[in-house]
């Protein structure tokens with residue numbers, strides 16, 4: 001009989017980063033459960049974690065490379081695939097220059113360390129400015145505003161929910177998403193505990209979401225108008241003399257400017273535009289000011305809109321002005337054990353962030369955090385001229401479904417001279433590639449959270465080795481990326497990966513300001529493990545940390561011996577030490593934000609015809625790519641259009657019937673679900689669907705394909721400061737489908 005054993009695995013699918021216990025018999029997964037001794041997730045998991053088994057076993061998941069031959073993608077060896085890339089990509093680079101090759105980085109590339117830690121090397125090797133990632137469909141406004149206020153893109157304040165007594169949630173649905181830019185496994189449990197302690201949760205969202213079901217109050221807000229609500233809350237604080245900086249009193253600058261720039265936004269002015277009653281706006285500001293352990297938190301809904309950066313900035317201003325920033329129960333700064341810029345270098349001051357070092361070629365949109373907005377990808381491919389994009393490498397991204405105006409992007413992809421995808425599936429995007437290099441199943445990957453402990457509600461460190469060995473003849477994902485780097489550096493497909501990996505480690509050491517000779521202590525480790533180890537050893541809980549007296553210094557071997565991880569305690573105050581602004585202060589009124597807020601019109605927007613459309617997420621789905629997993633795909637239809645009963649009756653829509661949703665020349669059809677959970681005048685449709693593309697190999701997903709919400713968007717509007725896509729709030733026309 002095959003032996004049964006149990007392995008520890010950190011789930012890489014979403015930001016909750018749950019610790020799982022995987023029981024294996026022989027080469028088969030027998031069961032997947034939440035590991036109750038995990039220091040972070042304490043046994044919590046969601047159905048997607050269970051579906052890691054389906055993902056591992058999915059017959060449609062690619063296991064060998066595919067190469068396009070005579071228009072058809074056929075299986076190949078790894079050597080053939082890399083040789084094909086060398087044969088086709090290098091001449092493009094030589095002839096048209098470095099800018100002619102672009103890079104698309106999708107959401108899972110931020111979750112899998114083997115991808116995340118080796119992408120910088122590939123970007124450097126390519127020498128291209130044409131880097132596009134899911135951040136510009138998502139989080140960039142938060143990175144920019146946090147960077148301007150606190151000095152680094154990843155120095156983000158997160159709710160300390162375990163000690164909070166008031167949590168205001170704006171444009172986020174953590175009960176389904178399990179938190180974002182806030183690692184909070186089991187949000188529901190923590191929300192219930194907060195209320196059981198006598199605390200209060202308020203949700204503001206155009207839909208009465210699953211999170212609202214855990215709240216004491218829910219208020220509808222018109223999509224895209226949060227900047228008015230937030231600026232008027234700041235206005236109320238100044239107006240009613242409620243500003244009390246408390247412990248950060250000596251650490252802020254820009255208070256007077258913030259006061260003056262928000263003067264125009266009285267609750268009366270704001271309420272007319274955003275639809276939240278004047279008394280509610282005032283009450284929210286007063287409640288936050290009156291709370292010693294309160295916090296306002298905003299996410300996707302306030303980011304992917306015209307004023308996304310302003311909204312994210314104002315959220316942090318509200319927490320600061322009410323004395324709730326950097327305070328237990330408020331919004332706090334985690335201290336991650338590794339990979340965190342705000343634990344490196346001189347404490348309390350730094351260079352801050354720089355933007356606009358270059359602009360996009362066609363529309364001259366400024367660079368932000370080293371990349372350009374994803375919505376510009378199609379025009380960079382389609383517009384002729386020097387530096388036109390002619391080749392593309394996509395890594396764990398499905399932009400045909402995830403980027404506004406996916407159809408236009410799809411057309412553009414077909415015009416590329418060469419495309420490589422590193423992905424698990426042959427899907428809507430990768431079906432346009434000339435070579436597909438399959439990544440490995442999460443169960444074949446070791447895991448260390450590179451990003452998420454930086455946004456986590458509790459300090460911790462965890463590591464999980466791979467559950468299954470990758471088959472010997474297959475490269476792991478970091479090796480794939482190193483091989484691609486070698487090819488574009490013209491080092492040949494046979495080059496020594498070990499040497500390239502040493503370069504990556506050397507770069508890490510220089511980031512850590514560590515002398516190479518003094519640190520040859522990661523005995524025998526290579527690849528991501530060596531990087532984890534170096535970062536841990538030289539991080540704030542490593543052997544060299546001056547501020548740690550308790551516990552064993554962290555290293556990969558210490559964590560590997562501790563399945564479930566090491567608890568590093570609740571978040572502790574970090575101002576001013578975590579700041580990296582040149583002033584050494586929290587910048588409450590960055591000039592860019594003031595100018596952009598000054599430019600916001602307080603005139604009532606012209607009411608145009610149609611309804612505003614917003615998106616939604618589902619617990620059994622993850623953006624565009626998990627619809628092929630059978631345990632997730634079953635059950636009630638999830639691709640439905642939510643319509644308010646009053647709108648449904650005006651439009652002649654009936655429950656279970658179909659509606660045609662139109663915008664300009666684009667249209668799609670969706671089943672109607674009538675519900676007063678959605679605000680009147682607003683309809684709601686999930687994104688990431690549309691799995692009927694003939695080139696895909698997604699058997700289960702194609703049985704219930706749905707349609708892509710992003711086909712409706714023209715992708716022409718973005719956040720005023722970062723160009724991040726506006727994903728919701730635009731107007732659509734709706735009619736019954738006959």
Ligand SMILES: Nc1nc2c(c(=O)[nH]1)N[C@H]1C(S)=C(S)[C@@H](COP(=O)(O)OP(=O)(O)OC[C@H]3O[C@@H](n4cnc5c(=O)[nH]c(N)nc54)[C@H](O)[C@@H]3O)O[C@H]1N2
Nearest residue numbers: 106107134138396397398402422423424439623624625687
């Ligand atoms: N309308 C609308 N559009 C949206 C959103 C929205 O709310 N509304 N959300 C936006 C947001 S927040 C995001 S993050 C983006 C996400 O959009 P993308 O960044 O495009 O990511 P996914 O849709 O998750 O697709 C992930 C891709 O990675 C592949 N993949 C999965 N796991 C692995 C792996 O381990 N290795 C490799 N090599 N490949 C893997 C999958 O097969 C798939 O092709 O969508 C954005 N688009």
Ligand SMILES: Nc1nc2c(c(=O)[nH]1)N[C@H]1C(S)=C(S)[C@@H](COP(=O)(O)OP(=O)(O)OC[C@H]3O[C@@H](n4cnc5c(=O)[nH]c(N)nc54)[C@H](O)[C@@H]3O)O[C@H]1N2
Nearest residue numbers: 171172173177180223224299300301617618619621622623
């Ligand atoms: N199950 C599941 N979990 C996921 C994902 C998934 O696809 N499925 N995706 C992951 C990813 S990539 C991300 S980025 C996170 C996102 O995590 P969240 O931001 O928590 O999730 P969303 O569902 O995008 O929440 C956005 C909310 O904003 C609301 N909204 C829309 N427009 C507006 C507006 O103008 N103003 C306000 N105030 N609200 C608005 C929507 O109704 C929605 O409730 O989730 C992650 N987790």
Ligand code: SF4
Nearest residue numbers: 011014017018046049
């Ligand atoms: S909430 Fe689900 S998908 Fe997210 S990390 Fe946990 S088990 Fe994985």
Ligand SMILES: [Mo]
Nearest residue numbers: 107134137138
């Ligand atoms: Mo995202």
